[in-house]
Amino acid sequence: MNMYPYRFAKFLVSTLVFVSISISISAAVPAVSQTAVEFHGALTVSGNQIVDKQGSPLSLAGPSLFWGNKGWATNGKIAPDEYYNADVVAYLQKNWNASIIRIAMGAESRGGYLNDPAGRMAKIEAVADAAIKQGMYFIVDWHSHRAEQNTEQAVTFFEKIAKKYGHTDNLIYEIYNEPLADTDWDTVIKPYSEKLITAIRAIDKDNLIVVGTQKWSQEVDKAADNPIKGFSNLAYTLHFYAGTHKQKLRDKAAYALSKGIALMVTEWGTVNANGDGQPDVAETHRWMDFIRANNLTHCNWSLHSKLEGASILTANSNPNAKWTDENFTASGQMVKKIVQGWHKVDYSGFQTGRNFSVKGN
Incomplete structure (x- = not known):
């Protein structure tokens, strides 16, 4: 696959073999190649849905990068931040049809942004700039479990991000990855988030902001019972790992949606919550059904x-992104198929002469 499916949304039908009708409809269907961001544009929250520039709910799919910390080599080999490069981003768009990528920048942990701000910002920019070039959305994630302990540093970080990328439709802010179970929503996470949102909105009035929730971003029901007010274009974070989190967590998510807040799955896994084990195939499919039914955007960990x-x-696997199927784990193979098939093109427009549209979003 060499092009994002949205790039098939409008093209010159007269090039097809149906000569008998090609002349009559070719003028109505211009030859235009569209990326995800060109097609959807700025994202906004309407009720409990994230919608695009047409006002239509959408569901984006792609991967999350690993912690972007300096020097975290696995077994003394490849460090996770080596995958923070333009080749990887281009591969994901062209070969996986990914419409979004998450930049999981470690904050206060060893080798994180607070220890190496210039180096870590360069890594963020490498991915963000490549995503813009590919017409993808990107999430800048303050990847922390205790963000409230460095609130001012988080404010300064997101002010820099807002000044550099706030003018684009590509940017999504994720201001707190996973607050811990004992980090209270009402007294800690919510006040922290309000301060971060205030700082961002002073620079960027409208790009989507995603707010972390209590207990590793699972207790979205607590956020729904006491949502942040006074700001627009906010969604709340839902994380799950299919081997551990099942119907009970989907019920929490359904409750949150019923209360009127929008959700985004900025991190999910096919395996257990500790990040290990084999994919739970059946439960992953149940989650994907839930995500699609509720138009949720998702990034796999x-x-x-x-x-x-x-x-x-x-x-x-080499960070140059020259990968074959042998480079993908059991989870990777499953995720690849999910992301590749997430955006479906409705070709019924050919018979009617209407422009092609994206189906299933």
Whole structure:
């Protein structure tokens, strides 16, 4: 696959073999190649849905990169931040049809942004710039479990991101990856988030902001019962690992949606919550059905070659993205098929002479 499916949304039908009708409809269907961002444009929250520039709910699919920290080599080999490059982004768009990628930048942990701000920002920019070039959305994630302990540093970080990328439709902010189970929504996470949102909105008035929720971004029901008010274009984070999190967590998500908040699955895995084990195929399919039914955007954890079940790549796969099926783990093979098939093109427009549209989003 050499092009994102949206790039098939409008093209010159007269090039097809149906000569008898080609002349009559070719003028109505221009030859245009569209990327995901060109097609959907700016993302906004309407009720409990994230919608595109046409006002239509959408569901984007792609991977999350691993922690972008400096020097975290696996078994002394390939460090996760080596996959933070333009070749990887281009591969995901062209070969997986990915419409989104998540930049999981470690914050206060060893080798994270607070330890190496210039180096880590360069890694973020490498991925973000490549995503813009490929017409993909990208999430800038403050990958932390105790973000409230460095609130001012988080504010400064996202002010830099907003100034550099806030003018684009590609950018999505994720201001707190996974608050811990004992980090209270009402008294800690919500006030932290309000401060971060205020700082971002002073620079970027409209790009989507995703807010982490209590207990490793699972207790979306607590956020739904006491949502952030006074700001627009906010969604809340839902994370799951199919081997561990099942119907009970889907019920929480359904409750949150019923209360009127929008959700985004910025991280999910096919395996257990510890990141290991074999894919739970049946439960992954149940989650994908739920995600599609509710138009949720999702990013799989993670694009790395660490020796664990959640990794998309097999050990020491080269960061140059010249990969074959042998480079993908059992989870990676499954995720590849999910992402590749997520966006379906409705070709019924050919028979009617209407422009082609994206179906299933």
